[in-house]
Amino acid sequence: MTRPIHTLSFGAAFALGTALALTSAVPTQAAWEPTRPVEFIIPAGPGGGADIMARTIQGIVTKHNLMKQPMVVINKAGGAGGEGFLDIKASAGNPHKIIITLSNLFTTPLATGIPFNWKDLTPVAMLALDEFCLWVHAETPYKSAKEYIDAAKKANGTFKMAGTGSKQEDQIITEAIQKITGAKFIYIPERGGGAVAVQLVGKHVDSTVNNPNEAISQWKGGTLRPLCVFDSKQMPYKEVIAEGKSWGDIPTCKSQGLDIEYLMLRGIFMTPGATKDQVDYYIGVFKKVRETEEWKKLMADGAFNQTFMTGADYTKWVATEEKRHEELMRAAGFLAKQ
Amino acid sequence: MEEISNLFQGFATVLQPFNIMVMIVGIVLGVIIGVLPGLGGANGVAILLPLTFSMSPTSAIIMLSCIYWGALFGGAITSILFNIPGEPWSVATTFDGHPMAQQGKAGEALTAAFTSSFVGALFAVIMITLVAPLVAAFALRFGPAEKFGVYFLAFCSFVGMSKEPPFKTVAAMMIGFALAAVGLDQMTGQLRLTFGFTPLLTGFDFLIAVIGLFGIGEILLTMEEGLQFKGRSAVINPTVVFQTWKELPRYWVTSLRSCVIGCWMGVTPAGATPASFMSYGIAKRMSKRGNNFGNGEIEGVIAPETAAHAAGTSALLPMLALGVPGSPTAAVLLGGLLIWGLQPGPTLFIDNKDFVWGLIASMYLGNIVGLLIVLTCVPIFAAILRIPFSIIAPIILVYCAIGAYSVHNSNFDVVMMMVFGVLGYFLKKCNYPLAPLVLAIVLGDRAEESFRQSLLASQGSLSIFWSNWLVGTIMALGLIALFWSAIQTTWTRLRAMVTA
Numbered sequence: 001m002t003r004p005i006h007t008l009s010f011g012a013a014f015a016l017g018t019a020l021a022l023t024s025a026v027p028t029q030a031a032w033e034p035t036r037p038v039e040f041i042i043p044a045g046p047g048g049g050a051d052i053m054a055r056t057i058q059g060i061v062t063k064h065n066l067m068k069q070p071m072v073v074i075n076k077a078g079g080a081g082g083e084g085f086l087d088i089k090a091s092a093g094n095p096h097k098i099i100i101t102l103s104n105l106f107t108t109p110l111a112t113g114i115p116f117n118w119k120d121l122t123p124v125a126m127l128a129l130d131e132f133c134l135w136v137h138a139e140t141p142y143k144s145a146k147e148y149i150d151a152a153k154k155a156n157g158t159f160k161m162a163g164t165g166s167k168q169e170d171q172i173i174t175e176a177i178q179k180i181t182g183a184k185f186i187y188i189p190e191r192g193g194g195a196v197a198v199q200l201v202g203k204h205v206d207s208t209v210n211n212p213n214e215a216i217s218q219w220k221g222g223t224l225r226p227l228c229v230f231d232s233k234q235m236p237y238k239e240v241i242a243e244g245k246s247w248g249d250i251p252t253c254k255s256q257g258l259d260i261e262y263l264m265l266r267g268i269f270m271t272p273g274a275t276k277d278q279v280d281y282y283i284g285v286f287k288k289v290r291e292t293e294e295w296k297k298l299m300a301d302g303a304f305n306q307t308f309m310t311g312a313d314y315t316k317w318v319a320t321e322e323k324r325h326e327e328l329m330r331a332a333g334f335l336a337k338q
Numbered sequence: 339m340e341e342i343s344n345l346f347q348g349f350a351t352v353l354q355p356f357n358i359m360v361m362i363v364g365i366v367l368g369v370i371i372g373v374l375p376g377l378g379g380a381n382g383v384a385i386l387l388p389l390t391f392s393m394s395p396t397s398a399i400i401m402l403s404c405i406y407w408g409a410l411f412g413g414a415i416t417s418i419l420f421n422i423p424g425e426p427w428s429v430a431t432t433f434d435g436h437p438m439a440q441q442g443k444a445g446e447a448l449t450a451a452f453t454s455s456f457v458g459a460l461f462a463v464i465m466i467t468l469v470a471p472l473v474a475a476f477a478l479r480f481g482p483a484e485k486f487g488v489y490f491l492a493f494c495s496f497v498g499m500s501k502e503p504p505f506k507t508v509a510a511m512m513i514g515f516a517l518a519a520v521g522l523d524q525m526t527g528q529l530r531l532t533f534g535f536t537p538l539l540t541g542f543d544f545l546i547a548v549i550g551l552f553g554i555g556e557i558l559l560t561m562e563e564g565l566q567f568k569g570r571s572a573v574i575n576p577t578v579v580f581q582t583w584k585e586l587p588r589y590w591v592t593s594l595r596s597c598v599i600g601c602w603m604g605v606t607p608a609g610a611t612p613a614s615f616m617s618y619g620i621a622k623r624m625s626k627r628g629n630n631f632g633n634g635e636i637e638g639v640i641a642p643e644t645a646a647h648a649a650g651t652s653a654l655l656p657m658l659a660l661g662v663p664g665s666p667t668a669a670v671l672l673g674g675l676l677i678w679g680l681q682p683g684p685t686l687f688i689d690n691k692d693f694v695w696g697l698i699a700s701m702y703l704g705n706i707v708g709l710l711i712v713l714t715c716v717p718i719f720a721a722i723l724r725i726p727f728s729i730i731a732p733i734i735l736v737y738c739a740i741g742a743y744s745v746h747n748s749n750f751d752v753v754m755m756m757v758f759g760v761l762g763y764f765l766k767k768c769n770y771p772l773a774p775l776v777l778a779i780v781l782g783d784r785a786e787e788s789f790r791q792s793l794l795a796s797q798g799s800l801s802i803f804w805s806n807w808l809v810g811t812i813m814a815l816g817l818i819a820l821f822w823s824a825i826q827t828t829w830t831r832l833r834a835m836v837t838a
Contacts, residue, residue, distance in 0.1 A: 055387060055674075063392065076746070078540025079522045079529070083746070086536060111527045114536060160795055166527035188482070188791050189525055204481030204795070217686075336528070 032277035034069040034096055041074055041088060041099040043081030043108075048164075048192050049130060049211055049302075051075065053266055054100045056298050057289055066288050069096075080108045080165060082116065089120045092272040098124065098282060103169040103264045105318075106325040111167040113336035118322060121269040123315050124282050127290070129263040129305040131235060132173060133226040133250060135208045135215055137200055145228040145256035148207065149181045157184035160205040162196045165189055167334040169264055170196070172325070173209045173230060175332040176260045200224060211264070212247060213302030228253040230262045235303050247303040263305055265321065267314070283310050341467060344691060348699030351692065357400055360393070361700065364401040365708045368408015372425055373415050374741060382409055387674055395678040396696040402671055403654070403697060404704045407459065410610075410650050411712050414451040414643060415719055419444060420734055422553035422741075426544060427610035427646040429776055430618040432552060434631060434638025441634050444720040445578035449713065453586060454593065454640045456709040458647035461597035462604065463701040466655050477656045480606050482791035483802045487812035488603070489785035492612040493777065494820035495619040502771045510770045514778025515786075517542045524783070525790045537750040544780050546742050546751050547758050551772050553738045554759025557731055559766060578720070579713055582636075589640050592621050596641045600648025605656060610649040611780050615773075617645030623822065651701065658686055658694060 040058060044050045058073050060066070076084035081104040088099045099121070109116045134145055142148040152159040163170025166189040174187050188205060190196045193214035200208045200215075201223045208215070209230070218224040220242045229235060229250045237247040253260055268286065270279060289295055290308065299306055309317055329335050351357065371382030383405055390398035413425030418435035431451060438447035480488075497507050520531045521541025532538040596617040603613035621641035622631040631638045657671065680690055687694055722730075742755040765772060796802035804810045818825065 059387075074747070078746070080527060082522070083540050086539070107527075112522065112529050112539075114529070114539065158797075166523075166525055168527065186794055186797070188794050189527075190791075191524065191787075198478070199481065202478040202481060334527070 032095070032275065032281050034067065034281075036096045037070045037072050038067065039072050039074055039097045041076050041084045041097065043076055043084030043099060043104060044102060045075060045077040045192060048194075049213060050100050050102045050266065052213070053127070053298065056294065057100075057286075060289050060292050060294050061285065063294070064288070064292060066285050079112065079114065080104050080168065082108050082112060082114045085109075085116045085121075086114065088269065088271050089116055094271050095274055095278040097271050099269050100127075101265055101267050101269060102130075103172075103325070104165075105265065105267075105269075106322050107168045107172070107329070107334075110326060110329050111334055111336055118269070118318055120272055122272060122274040122279060123318060124268040124270050124279055124310070125286050126265060126267040126307060126309040126314050126317065127286060128266045128299060129307055130211050130266055131303055131305060132169070132209050132230040132262050132264070133212060133215070134228050134230070134253065134258075135197075135200060135210055135219075135224050135226055136206065137203055138223050138225045139203075140206075140225075142225075142227065144251075145253055145258055148227055149177075149183050149258065152183040152185065152206070153181070157186070159183070159185050159207070160188055161185040162188045162190050162199045162205040162208050164191070164193050164196055167329070167332075169262065170209050172328050172332065172334075173260065173262050175334075176262070176328065177258060179331070180258060180260065197224065211302070212304075216241065216301065216303075226250050228256050228258065230258075230260050231305065232261050235305075237300055237303050239300065265318070266304070267318070344695045345467060345699060347692070348695030348697075349703070351396055351696040352400060352699045352703055357397055357700075360397050360401045361404045361704055361707055362711070364404025365408040365411075365704065365711055368405040368410075368708075369412035369415075369712060370408075371405065372409035372412020374737075374744075383671060383674075390674070395675075395680060395690075396693055398674065398678060399671070399693065399697050400700040400704070402674055403700055404708070406650070406671070407701075407704050407708045410459070410647055411452060411455055411708050413646075414455065415448065418447045418451060418639075419719065419722060420553065421556040422734070422738065423548055426548070426780055427614045427642075427650065429548060429552075429611070429773070429780075430614040430642035430646075431639060433618065433642075433773060434633070434635050436556075437632065437634035438636070438639065439720075439723060443634065444723055445716055446582045446636065447634075447639050448716045448719055449579045449582040450586065450636050450639045451643045452709060452712045452716070453583065454596075454643040455647040456705055457593055458597055458600050458644035458649075459651045459701070459705045461644075462601050462648040462651035463698065463705070465601055465652060466701070467698060477605050479808055482788040482795060483805065483809045484606070484812065486785060486788040486792055487803065487809045487816065488606060489612065489781050489788065491812055491816040491819065492616045492619075492781060493785070494816040495616055495623075496774055496777055498619075498623070498819040498822040502769065506770050507774050510765065510772065511774040511778045514775040515782045517547065517775075518779050518782025519786070524787050525794075537748070540746065541783070542754065542779065543745050543751065544776075545745050546755050547779050548776055549738050549742050550755040550758025551762035551765075551776065553734065554756060555762025555766060555772075557734060558759060558763040560727065561731070579716055585636065586640070589637050592625065592637050592641050593644050595620065595624070596644035597648045600645035600650075601652045603645070604649035604652030609653060610646040612777075613649035614642035614646040615777055618642040619819075654697075654701075658697070 040054055042051050042054045054073050058071050061071050076087055081102070084099055085105070085108065088097060091097050105118050108114065134148070136142050136148055142151060161174050163174060165171070171187050171189070174185055178184055188199070190199060193210055196208050197210050197215045197218055199205050201218055215224050215226070219226060222242065230253050232252065232254065234250065234252055235247040240246050268282065270282065326335070352361070367386060368382065383402055386405055387402065390401050393401065409425065413423065413428035414431050414435070417423045417428040417432040418439050421432050421436040423429045423432055435447045435451060438444065493511070497504060497511070518541070520538055521529070522539065523530045529539065599617045599620065600613045603609065603616065618638060618641050621637055622628045625631070625637050627635055627637065654671070680686065680693060738755060739752050742751045743749065745751055762772060765775070792802050803813050
């Protein structure tokens with residue numbers, strides 16, 4: 001199966017080479033296109049949400065031939081993603097490197113003090129936003145977030161909440177819940193969303209704030225139950241998942257007295273100093289990716305919020321989010337000591 | 339027996355010509371990945387994942403799982419020939435495999451390793467076929483405390499069975515723990531022991547340490563000892579496979595024990611690496627020839643290889659049944675499942691029967707095909723040792739450097755590899771065992787993590803490690819293993835006193 005792909009890319013490279021030779025003779029500037037394989041960095045480990053999304057994109061790009069050069073996916077998960085961000089920062093002027101981000105774009109530099117800020121990178125596009133839900137084990141009696149929080153208050157700080165990583169999105173949400181309700185939780189950091197869900201299935205913890213796609217199979221399997229979603233409105237997906245309910249039937253946490261909104265960025269950035277032509281090229285590729293059936297399926301399965309942003313809107317959104325994370329983390333005492 | 343008829347349907351799927359071709363290609367790619375240090379099974383599967391997007395999900399999983407089997411087989415080759423473990427789980431194979439190669443018995447060691455791998459994998463597949471749902475439920479009982487118990491047992495059985503002075507073992511292990519602590523602290527999200535030096539952010543990667551300590555260290559020692567491989571006398575003997583096979587049935591107890599250890603560790607997401615170490619440690623303790631372990635005992639190759647493969651195979655079970663990957667490679671395969679539009683978890687066995695049983699059938703056939711491929715190559719692999727050292731040493735050095743570089747695509751890692759090489763040389767000269775150090779680097783941060791998770795959950799009370807029969811039993815076994823020699827001596831003395 002490898003042969004057709006290879007001959008194709010060789011052919012494409014050859015054609016591109018000829019094209020470049022021709023355009024260099026003609027003064028008109030052609031739009032930028034990659035001339036080498038493009039590295040797609042994931043600042044997280046294999047198997048997580050960002051990893052699945054990046055690998056799906058790679059599959060879509062390969063299958064539908066959306067780029068003339070191959071796309072190579074590389075995990076650089078070390079130091080809560082710091083490894084990946086520092087690599088992109090150090091590759092200034094290399095347009096053949098892009099990175100997918102999650103909230104660790106903000107949380108990692110804030111919590112560890114590594115020399116990195118999103119302003120070091122060139123923003124390309126927001127692909128989607130990932131939702132967060134409050135999950136409990138299906139065998140517990142709690143039918144609403146309110147019942148669960150009341151029980152947690154009565155338990156006097158012995159309820160356990162598992163989440164991905166330390167001082168990252170899951171713990172930030174947990175802190176926010178504690179602040180708003182006064183209930184206290186023991187927060188137990190795990191390595192990834194999958195491990196978090198399993199700890200809850202095995203009843204080693206009382207609740208989690210998993211992303212929808214991290215817990216969907218357990219919900220289908222009848223072991224986990226979502227109580228509410230941390231968004232301003234209910235999710236738009238109507239397909240029935242389990243117990244006759246769809247993602248759209250899950251109430252917002254706000255309606256349950258938990259006034260917390262938290263969405264995680266799934267966006268794309270480039271290396272420092274990328275030109276407008278280069279950014280536009282990648283925006284074009286991702287627009288095509290978004291139109292494919294595979295992408296739509298990924299969005300529906302993971303109940304993603306499908307906001308798409310580019311340019312100044314995107315940059316402004318990221319700047320606002322950074323400020324919000326800094327405030328949330330300062331309030332929780334998560335900022336690195338200077 | 340519904341399972342059996344499902345399985346036969348699976349065989350029918352796998353035996354289509356295209357799927358057989360995919361299987362052979364997968365195994366060969368896997369062996370190549372396993373042989374290259376640094377390019378581990380997880381990375382290899384991740385790199386090759388896109389190749390499968392245009393296939394049907396069943397063909398795709400056959401290809402990927404065969405890459406996985408191939409990598410498991412391939413890891414043993416460089417461990418035995420050059421003392422460079424291609425994969426974390428083949429570290430324990432170097433302890434006796436490499437001395438065997440030095441004595442000119444590389445062919446025997448390779449045959450034993452491959453055959454044991456096959457036996458371990460087969461045992462695990464049979465277990466998956468028969469008791470999948472039951473075993474999967476057992477894996478759920480493992481919370482942080484139970485996980486720590488398993489790591490504790492692995493460390494203890496290593497200290498307890500070591501033939502080096504216990505203090506040297508503990509000292510080496512502590513260096514390993516210290517190295518494992520460098521980098522981001524998972525529990526607090528803070529950087530530790532990096533002293534503001536950013537390349538240390540990711541910590542010391544286990545593979546870099548191993549390539550340096552074993553591979554480079556070995557070359558330095560060989561250079562000192564007169565620039566030649568002791569294995570040069572190896573004769574190419576095409577019948578070596580059959581001669582070794584005649585010997586193997588003698589070690590059925592070790593095999594069986596290693597299979598059980600492997601399956602248990604694979605299912606409880608501890609993984610193939612601790613399984614291989616623990617199995618080696620216990621075999622050394624139980625074997626009649628235990629004192630000769632480390633000097634080229636064939637049993638010392640059988641034990642870790644069997645366990646590693648049983649674990650590697652059974653690690654796929656929790657992934658399929660629960661959506662929990664039991665190993666990094668399984669995690670990448672899990673990503674693959676999602677891309678093909680399959681939802682791993684309890685419903686997979688019901689919604690996608692063809693796929694699941696196709697995969698299980700490919701485990702049987704893939705391992706048989708893999709065994710045939712690698713065994714036919716044994717004489718060729720063994721012949722590599724006949725190349726003069728002055729030619730092969732620079733090749734190994736370059737190969738180690740490429741391996742170290744490819745882990746994180748970083749030059750700093752190549753420098754670290756050389757530093758570890760020098761460290762390995764000095765430790766060997768001073769008779770400090772390297773194995774406990776490596777074990778601690780591999781499992782140190784995981785053990786620390788589950789220890790601290792447990793204490794968070796119990797609000798600081800150590801009683802959580804005795805809070806139910808499961809964790810209690812594991813911890814008790816660990817303590818017995820740790821003080822085994824002391825218990826044994828006391829027992830003999832008591833017996834002597836009674837009879838006297």
